[in-house]
Amino acid sequence: MAKKVNEVEIKQQIIQDIQRVNNNYLKDFPDGNIITRDFYRSHGKFKEKEIIKLFGSFSNIINEVFGKQEIDIISMKKKLHVVEEQNRNLLKENSELIKNSVLDESFLDLYKQSLAKNLDSKLNNKEIIVKDDKNRIALLQLSDWHIGEEVIPEAVNGVNAYNEEICIRRLDTVFNVFLAYCRKFSITKCHILVNGDMISGEIHTELIRNNWMNVTDQVFFTQKYLIKKLEYISEFFSRIDVDIIVGNHSRIMTNGKPYFKEAVSMNWEYVMGKNIQAYFELLTEKKLNNKIFVDVPESPFKIVNLNGTKILQTHGNILTGAGGGGFAGIPFYSICQSASKLYGVLHQIDIDSNTKFDLLICGHLHTSCSIPLFNGGTAFFGGCGIGTNEFSIHKMKSVAMKNQIMLILDKEGRIELKKDITFD
Helix, strand or coil: CHHHHHHHHHHHHHHHHHHHHHHHHHHHCCCCCCCCHHHHHHHCCCCHHHHHHHHCCHHHHHHHHHCCCCCCHHHHHHHHHHHHHHHHHHHHHHHHHHHHHHHHHHHHHHHHHHHHHHCCCCCCCCCCCCCCCCCCEEEEEECCCCECCCECHHHHCCCCCECHHHHHHHHHHHHHHHHHHHHHCCCCEEEEEEECCCECCCCCHHHHHHCCCCHHHHHHHHHHHHHHHHHHHHHHCCEEEEEEECCCCCECCCCCCCCCCCCCCCEHHHHHHHHHHHHHHHHHHCCCCCCEEEECCCCCEEEEEECCEEEEEECCHHHCECCCCEHHHCCCHHHHHHHHHHHHHHHHHCCCHHHCCCEEEECCCCCCEEEECCCCCEEEECCECCCCCHHHHHHHCCCCCEEEEEEEECCCCCEEEEEEEECC
């Protein structure tokens, strides 16, 4: 009797365990109906042989616990269809992955083969150290300072002011920045281009009325400043070459109109340049100067050779105006056309390498910019020292750019640095 009681208890325990495992089964498979034998084998407490001993088969206990199960053929077919569709998608995805993997591996193999063929020499990843170029040369252009002219802030909507004190402060800034860059690049030789309109002159009646000093004082003031500044910066250089080219504002007036014969010699900046030249030549004769060499061309332009690069220097007025593409060379490309004509004329007159130039540098436009030349070179335009005045706003409707241009050329004459030195 005790044995029968024990079997009843065990059967009850198996039934409870079947119900527990079935609840877990439905949590994992909410679309399922009744626990499967395989699921119970993995999750149940009782071994299958104990179940068969007491119930005859796993199906019997399922029927006893949940009632006789009828197979829903339609539902099973739907489930089977879904499983088969998922299986097809997985097979397709697996095939694509294998295909791509093969392509990737083939591509990598081809790439490795290509590297092996084309890179016969070892790569050199050493840091490149730029050696000091002892033959670098720096060029500084000074132009369009209009020394002597006063700009009243109220007359230009407060965008600028200009007088003797401001002029000196701006000039000092230009030279200080120029020196800083020259020392940074270890430059021992420089070229100073004094490129016209350094003085205001008296070519307009309003200038005669409004200049802070007359034209004679403008000449003495400017040459005194340049002499002192050149003597100062000579401490930092082994040689300084200075070219002084005349502008249009400094022409000596006769009947109020520009003229062409003696256009250079009849110019206050020509007189100023000759004074500066005579001063340093006298020092050279007395063996007090062996660094500063001044040239005052008899022409409104000069071609200078800096480390093999030939630069045409001119104030800029000969490239604009009548026959040069309109006032101020608008558009700028008309200046290039004028430069091309000048190049052609020089070439025809004297077919010589000395008449060819690679670059062009000038002022006159009071605007800093660079434009391509016909010969593949570049035309560099520097700004001005005076800044915006009444003529800029009232007549030209433009704000003049307060800056000056400097270039650094390496030993091959290539431009390493082009900088617009700005100031307030």
